[in-house]
Amino acid sequence: MFADAHCHLSFPEFNSDREAVIARMREAGVALLVDPGTDLESSRRSVELAARHSFIKANVGLHPNEAETPVPDDVYLGLEELARRPETVAVGEIGLDYHYPGHSPEHQQEAFRTMLRMARRLDLPVVIHSRDAWRDTLRILDEEKHSGLRGVMHCFSGDTETALECVGRGFHLSIPGTITFKRSQLPEVVRRVPLERLLTETDAPYLAPVPFRGKRNEPAYVKIVAEAVADAREISVEKAAEAIFQNTLSAFSITL
Numbered sequence: 001m002f003a004d005a006h007c008h009l010s011f012p013e014f015n016s017d018r019e020a021v022i023a024r025m026r027e028a029g030v031a032l033l034v035d036p037g038t039d040l041e042s043s044r045r046s047v048e049l050a051a052r053h054s055f056i057k058a059n060v061g062l063h064p065n066e067a068e069t070p071v072p073d074d075v076y077l078g079l080e081e082l083a084r085r086p087e088t089v090a091v092g093e094i095g096l097d098y099h100y101p102g103h104s105p106e107h108q109q110e111a112f113r114t115m116l117r118m119a120r121r122l123d124l125p126v127v128i129h130s131r132d133a134w135r136d137t138l139r140i141l142d143e144e145k146h147s148g149l150r151g152v153m154h155c156f157s158g159d160t161e162t163a164l165e166c167v168g169r170g171f172h173l174s175i176p177g178t179i180t181f182k183r184s185q186l187p188e189v190v191r192r193v194p195l196e197r198l199l200t201e202t203d204a205p206y207l208a209p210v211p212f213r214g215k216r217n218e219p220a221y222v223k224i225v226a227e228a229v230a231d232a233r234e235i236s237v238e239k240a241a242e243a244i245f246q247n248t249l250s251a252f253s254i255t256l
Contacts, residue, residue, distance in 0.1 A: 001029055001030075001031040001032070001241060001242070001245050002028065002029050002030045002031065002032075002200070002222050002223050002226055002241050002244075002245065003030070003031065003032040003033070003034075003199070003200065003222070003244055003245045003248040003249075004025075004030055004032070004033045004034065004200065004201055004202050004204075004219045004222040005034050005152060005154075005174045005199040005200060005201040005248050005251070005252075006034060006036055006093070006127065006152075006154050006155065006174055006176075006201035006202070006203050007033050007034065007035060007201065007202050007203065007204045007219045007222075008035065008036065008038075008042075008203070008204060008205060008206075009021065009022075009033060009035050009049060009056070009204065009219065010035050010037075010042065010045040010046045010048070010049045011042065011045075011205060013205040013216060014205065014218075021218050021219065021220075022053070022219075024218065024219075024220045025218070025219040025220045027220070028219075028220035028222075028223050029223065029241075030219050030220060030222055030223070031055055031245070031256075032055055032057070032245065032248055032249070032254070032256065033055065033056045033057070033219055034056075034057050034058075034059060034089065034090070034248070034252060035049055035050060035056055035057070035058055035059065036058075036059035036061055036090075036092050036093045036127055036154070037058070037059060037060050037061045037062075037079075037082075037093075038061055038062070038063035038065075038066060038093060039061075039062060039063065039066045039075075040062075040075050040078045040079055040082075043058070043059075043060040043061060043079060043082050044078075044082060046058040046059060046060070047060070047082050047085050047087050047088060050087035050088075051085075051087050054256075055256070057087060057088075057089040057252060057254060058082075058085070058087045058088045058089065059088065059089065059090045059091065059092045059093065059127050060079050060082045060083040060085075060088050060090075060091055060092075061079075061091060061092040061093045061094050061115070061127065062075070062079060062094055062111055062115055063093055063094070063095075063097075063129060064094070064095055064096050064097040064103075064108040064111070064112065064129060065097055065100075065103075066111075067104075067107050067108050067110070067111030067112075068102075068103060068104045068107055068108070069104070069107055070107060070110070071107075071110075071111050071114070076114060076118070079115075079118070080118055080121075080122070083118065083119075083122055083124065084122065088124070089124070089125075089252040089253065089254055090119075090124055090125045090126060090127050090151060090152070090252055091115055091116075091118055091119035091122070091124050091125070091126050091127070092125075092126055092127020092128065092129075092151070092152070092154065093127045093128070093129045093154050094111070094112055094115040094116070094126060094127065094128065094129065095112055095128045095129035095130050095133070095137060095154075096108050096109065096112060096129070096130055096131070096133035096136055096137050096140075097129060097130075097131040097132070097133060098131065098132040098133040098136075099131045099132045105133075105136065109136065109140060112137075112140055113140060113144060116140070116141075116144045116149065117144065119149065119151075120144075120149055125150050125151035125152065125251060125252060125253070126149065126150075126151035126152070127151055127152045127154050127174075128141075128151060128152065128153050128154060128171070129154055129155070130153065130158075131157065134158055134162050138165060138166075138169070141169060142169075145169070150170050150171065150251075151171055151172070151251070152171060152172045152173075152174050152199060152251055152252075153166050153171050153172070153173050153174060154174050154201065154203070155174060155176045155178075155201065155203050155207070156173040156174060156175060156176070156186070156189070157178070158189075159185055159189070160185070160188055160189050160192045163189045163192065163193050164192065164193070167193055167194065167197045171197075172197050172198070172199050172247060172251045173189070173193055173197060173198055173199065174199040174200070174201045175189075175190060175198060175199065175200055175201065175225060175228075175229055176201050176202065176203050176207050176225065177202060177203070177207045177208055177209030177210075177213075177217065177221065177224065177225055178207055178209075179209070179225060179228045179229065179232070180209040180210040180213075180224065180225070180228050181210065181213070186228075186232075187228070187231075187232040188232075190229050190232040190233060191232050191233060195233065195235075195240075195243050195247075196243065196247055197247070198229060198243075198244060198247060199244060199247055199248050199251060200222050200225040200226050200229060200244050201222065201225070202217050202218065202219055202221055202222050202225070203217065204216070204217035204218050204219055204221070205217050205218070208221060209221055209224045209225060209228070210224075226240055226241045226244060227240075229244070
């Protein structure tokens with residue numbers, strides 16, 4: 001069985017054929033999918049989708065690109081209400097993204113801290129988005145951390161040193177389809193990190209793996225990611241998939 005730890009199946013890109021995508025996912029052996037929100041509306045759709053399918057779980061989050069200006073209090077209140085729903089297994093995706101010109105570290109960091117504190121209040125894991133912002137991400141996690149703060153580094157893109165820093169803080173690393181790209185450093189990361197700390201994801205509809213690069217990604221393709229992880233670690237796909245599936249259940253405290 002395969003697990004997709006981060007897939008935006010509730011996004012509009014799947015409105016025309018969502019049930020067919022789910023059927024292909026099930027046929028490919030994907031038995032668990034986690035659908036993350038990126039703002040109040042998408043978090044609501046994630047929860048609604050999870051309520052309809054027992055093998056889909058929701059995350060409630062606020063993407064850093066949605067926090068370039070001060071976030072109204074009613075947005076946080078709405079997100080916390082959704083985070084209390086039984087379908088929600090984590091707060092995310094949240095974090096920092098300094099990739100694009102004109103970003104606001106001040107407002108992003110304020111939103112990040114607010115969402116981390118929400119996760120602590122609710123005793124939920126967090127799903128972290130960090131792009132060109134590792135130093136601040138890890139610093140804020142250290143400053144906000146207590147024994148209840150744990151979670152997943154979504155779409156991990158750092159080097160091996162950063163990977164080990166994240167694992168040392170108790171986080172899982174979620175490996176996306178970019179592991180199949182020619183110049184990816186992820187195979188080396190996957191070799192160096194303990195297997196019990198690895199997850200797989202598609203981040204669909206984005207970041208489709210080879211041979212589908214450039215096309216719409218979908219959850220069935222997480223099997224390709226698991227195969228790449230197995231190749232990097234020189235183990236069977238079955239062993240990798242089983243370990244990753246159990247890791248996903250553990251990371252999100254899911255009981256199926």
